[in-house]
Amino acid sequence: MSTNPTKRIEEIDxxxxxxxxxxxxxxxxxxxxxxxxxxxxxxxxxxYYVKVSERERVLVEFEERTNLLEEKKHLTAYAEGLKDILKHNPYLSAKVVIGYQDFEDFTCGQQFYVDKTHFISEWIREGTKITLITRPRRFGKTTLLSTIRMFFDPRYADHPEYFDKLRVWQDERSRSMFGSIPVISTSFGGCKGIDYKQSIRGMMGQLRTMYGHHEYLLDSPRLSDRDKELFKETKCAFFNNDTSYIENSIRYLCELLYKHFGVKPIVLIDEYDTPLIEAYTDGYWDEMITTCRQLFHNTLKENDYLGRAIITGVTKVLKNSLFYDLNNLLVATVTDDIYTDCCGFTEQEVMDALKCQNIDDMKKVKEMYDGFIIGHQKDIYNPWSIVNYMKERLLRSYWILTSSNKLIGDI
Known part of the structure; x- marks a missing residue:
């Protein structure tokens, strides 16, 4: 039986x-x-007279009907009170499901989703070319980047329904940019290993997938035969564990997308620091920082075809070791007063979500999970804990075993 009032009304009907x-x-x-x-x-x-042989069943069914009608009456009144909340955050009453990170899985209310699309409008207005956002693990960074990718990518331009009920759509400038900028998106979350060789294979696997998302370029009339041949060479090199193509892989893809669309692409890099954390804790830092420094330098500094970029991770790797030569970088850590609520749930969002899921336990939830302070914003809740609680209805420490703490231990 669903505890979501809207879904429960549907079940009753x-x-x-x-x-x-x-x-x-x-x-x-x-x-x-x-x-x-x-x-x-x-x-x-x-x-109609109720036959003696049917009487017991009919009486039970009519008692059930009476009880269901009474329940529906109360739920309808409750749902009516949610209209103002759902007007501003329309998918809080959708089914709560665990383990999804891609925005496409949440679109149009397929699943519970807290609207964070106002970040897109803030980011457009802010204007800095490269933005680094650091937040703890399981704070929604991957979902945020997925949302940005689908908003700008021309391949989704025919699906305004994905966003037309969300906050970003209320901003005229943002709406005018929907589906108009190509996006390169990758994650280094899988770049893990006990040595450099193993970790770099994970990075090449991610880059190979990144190229695979843009294979439509091989049919582009705006690309030369040499462009297409180099595209295939690069992707094939990642299959063959050839590391020589890593450092220019994103920069070159930017060039191809610019030639195809006539617009400089947005680059999104998730979990940029995972290979560096692994390298630091497992003893191959020098090799990994050399590769990553050159990749980021070529992508973010020596790249005439880059529009803008957003990088996310859990740590801020010092400028003098990775971003040492970038003069166009905005850093938004948990202590900075920018984009404070782009990841994680505000206390008001948690209260609204619990109400829309018909859960009356905000006091206990606050006592158990409380909230982080990010910049000036107090009480930012870890989404992983809140979503798991709404799913299981049990107050547990869901977040504690979601990642390794090797770096903290070593330090």
């Missing part, structure tokens, strides 16, 4: 369709009360 309709009445026949079902058919009132 389906069950009411299965139950006998009409009103259960009693008539005195030969001095005894006998049950009848009274219905209106074609404007006429018709009564």
């Amino acid at each position: 389906r069950r009411l369709e299965e139950l006998p309709r009409g009103t259960l009445t009693y008539k005195k026949i030969n001095g005894k009360e006998q049950p009848y079902i009274q219905r209106t058919i074609d404007g006429k009132s018709v009564s």
Whole structure:
């Protein structure tokens, strides 16, 4: 049985369709009360005598109908009170599901989703070319980048319904940019290993996938045969564990996308620091920092075809070791007063979500999970904990075993 009021009303309506309709009445026949079902058919009132053999079942079904109608009455009143919340955050009442990170899985209310699309409008207005956002793990960074990718990527330009109920759509400037800028998106979350060789294979696997998302370029009339041949060479090199193509791979893809679309692309890099954290804790830092420094230098500094970029991770790797020569970098850590609520749930969002999921436990939730302070913003809640709690309805420490703490231990 669903505890979501809207979904529960739908369940009740389906069950009411299965139950006998009409009103259960009693008539005195030969001095005894006998049950009848009274219905209106074609404007006429018709009564049916309930046979003795069916009586027990019918009485149970009509009792169920009465109880369901009463429940529906209360739920309808409750749902009416949610309209103002859902007007501003329309998918808080959707089904809560665990383990999804791609925005496409949440679109149009397929699943529970807290609207963070106002970040897109803030980012457009802010204007810095390269933005680094650091937040703890399981804070929604991957979902945020997925949302940005689908908003700008021309391949989704025919799907405004994905965003037309969300906050970004209310901003005219943002709306005018929907589906108009190519996007390169990759993640280094899989770049893990006990040595450089193993970790770099993970990075090449991610870059190979990144190229695979843009294979439509091989049919582009705006690209030369040499462009297409180099595209295939680069992707093939990642299959063959050839590391020589890594450092220019994103920069070159930017050039091809610019030639195809005539617009400089947005670059999104998720979990940029994972290979560096792994390298630091497992003893191959020098090799990994050399590769990453050159990749980021070529992508973000020596790249005439880059539009803008957003990088996310859990740590801020010092400028003098990775971003040492970038003079166009905005850093938004948990201590900075920018983009403070782009990841994580605000306390108001948690309160609204619990109400929309018909959960009356905000006091206990606050005592258990409380909130982080990010910049000036107090009480930012870890989404992983809140979503798991809404799914399981159990106050547990869901977040504690979601990642390795090797770096903290070593330090």
